[in-house]
Amino acid sequence: MRWATAAIALGVVLLVNRNQLAALTVGDQRPVLVQAFVTGVIIGGVYSLVSIGLTLIFGVLHVINFAHGAFMTLGMYASFVLVEHGGLDPYATLPIVMAVLFVLGLGVERGLLRRISNQPIEANLVLTLGLAILIENALRLAFSSTPRSVEVPYASGSLELGAFEVQLPFRIFGAVTTLTQALAFAGAGVLTGLLYLLLHRTRTGTAIRSVAENPTGATLVGIDVGRISMLTFGLGTACAGAAAVLVLPFVSLEPSTGVSFGITAFVVVVLGGLGSVTGAMIGGLLVGLSQELGAAVFPDQSKLLPVLVMFVLVLLLRPQGLLGKPIE
């Protein structure tokens, strides 16, 4: 029944736009689809990284962190300050910003969230929402609303990689991508891989997964649940910090820049299954792709429309998300 509804919905959408679709598959329109695909994968990679932090926090702490986007904005401003006033390369700020946000995350968990951990879920919703508003307005006070941006001096022209010389921007099957976007995707991929190894190949990772699975059981085998919660929140915000540094070179920065990433991250996390890291990775790519392919097929619509259509379809078929566990 659900599958039938989804198939009909998809059919209607495609039928409405069949002329657009037909036009896109022939001749000189094909680069549009290739471009949409390339951009979709790259943006999707960044969404994945932002969302992994969010899903990790939910999986372990059962906290819906509305401040995630604000943490990301904070990371962007930290990177911006280091570049503008510290003279650092934008990418050299990555470890510093991650460390700063990691420590901030530890502090927020220990100082704020821990205090209300036995309260109903609304308490942490309101707390993190309040934190988001606080961060955004503090940034506005400190930096005003003037849009800022950082420059990557070597992002145009050509790049020498040992014996190879690569022309920028990159050309892939008729599509183009900038060095900064390619680096964001590569960086997101590497960090996601490292996080996966941390979760699956280390004792701490095993502890994090056990707390997510069953906090009581974890306590019984001697895991310090408080410490793990704190660590996880720190890791989650550090992911937001990493994503912040990676996207900063291609966005204009304002105190509300992180908000739209935060919202997208919620869609990704629910789509992938709340608490599932692999789900967030796949969800990020799916959202990125449907957003860009949607923009190629429906130029007169918001990019969010295809994302939300896909979102509704997935939830219709799998209410627990792609890789989420059904609630029994």
Place this chain on the structure above:
Amino acid sequence: MSKSRTGTIRSVAALVAFTVGMAACGSDDDADTASDATDPGSSVVVTEEPAGEPAEEPAVTETIKIGAIHPLTGPLALDGVQMDNAAKLAVERINAAGGIESLGGAQLELMSGDSEGAPDVGQAEAQRLIEDGAVALIGTFQSAVAINIANLAERSEIPFVIDVGVDDDLIKEDSRFAFRIGPNASAFGRISAQYLQVMADSAGVPVKRVAYMHEQTAFGAGVYAGFAAEAENLGMTIVEEISYDAFGSTSLTTELARVDASDADVLATTGYYPDGVLIARDAAVVAPDVSVFYGVSHGAYAQSSFATDAGDGAELAFATDHYWDTNNPRVTEIRDAFAEAYGDEMRSSAVLAYQTIEVIADALERAGSSERRALRDALSETSLSDILLAFEGPIQFDETGENTNATPAVLQVQGGAAVVVYPEQFATAKPVIPGVGWDPG
């Protein structure tokens, strides 16, 4: 203690009553003045001096209050605060030059309201300013806020002069109290299409096919509609219309690939700052095969930070925008005074706010009254030719309240800075056409 305090209050009250009487007698006619004088914000200063002292003062001059509603906090605060400061500066300079002469040198006073960028807050602030005795309102930078205030102004019968706000619907067929200094969205679109045609014709460049990217709200859609209608009249074809989310987009390469595939001569855009930067940056990467990059009603491309933020893609970008008259020495003087007073470069939105105060002062002068309806009638008969903006004629309002001579200027980024290139009487450089900041093809 309590006894002496009561005594003081009593004497202050007596003093207030006395000065109110003075004010009412001293001024010419209307009831508004008396209510002004009882207001704590008015010019009458109540001090604990012995009775009899005020009698020695000259006749109390009237204070005329103007309410200004702009986004003083929130994401649009940068422009909002500039506009509020510009209005304050205008008031100060008019007062210093002798105030409103026909009202015995009456002084102006600006009361500021913060819309926070939200329509309901803006409306509440407007209501407060009306109750505090404002005789006119100005604002608001955002159409969504202005539309609420326009309705309120109509009901309250108070003149509302729009400094920045382009939505056509702000002024309706039967509007009596709303006035707009700058062009509305459809005029922006229409005139921008005409200017494009003229500039391209004189350079011998064909502009037949236009791909248009606009942000998806009423602003982008309204300007696009005006442009598209006129472009069709002029024999151009809109080959691609792409709308996008101005504040949630991180990449517009897919959209620009569509532009490239559409075989357009012109890439036209309407939007805000972050998306303006994004389009220019992504255009430099995708390198669509167009010969003109044309921002319509686009504030971003005229901003001094644009060329730095957007890099190569910014060069040779055109933008039509309401802009100050660069050849008018009075504008230079005002912008210098602004920079000195507020330590900030005065934007075109702030020049419009300044102009708005001058328009109201001119109407007060002619009305010889600070009564709201009299002011409205005087405003509707405005014909102000010494203006700060690059308009093709004096400021004159039609029967609905639109300025019939409001025209945008065309700017182009040349060598990393925006210069006025059209209309010729305001131009400081010649338009470079064809040409874009990337290597098309």
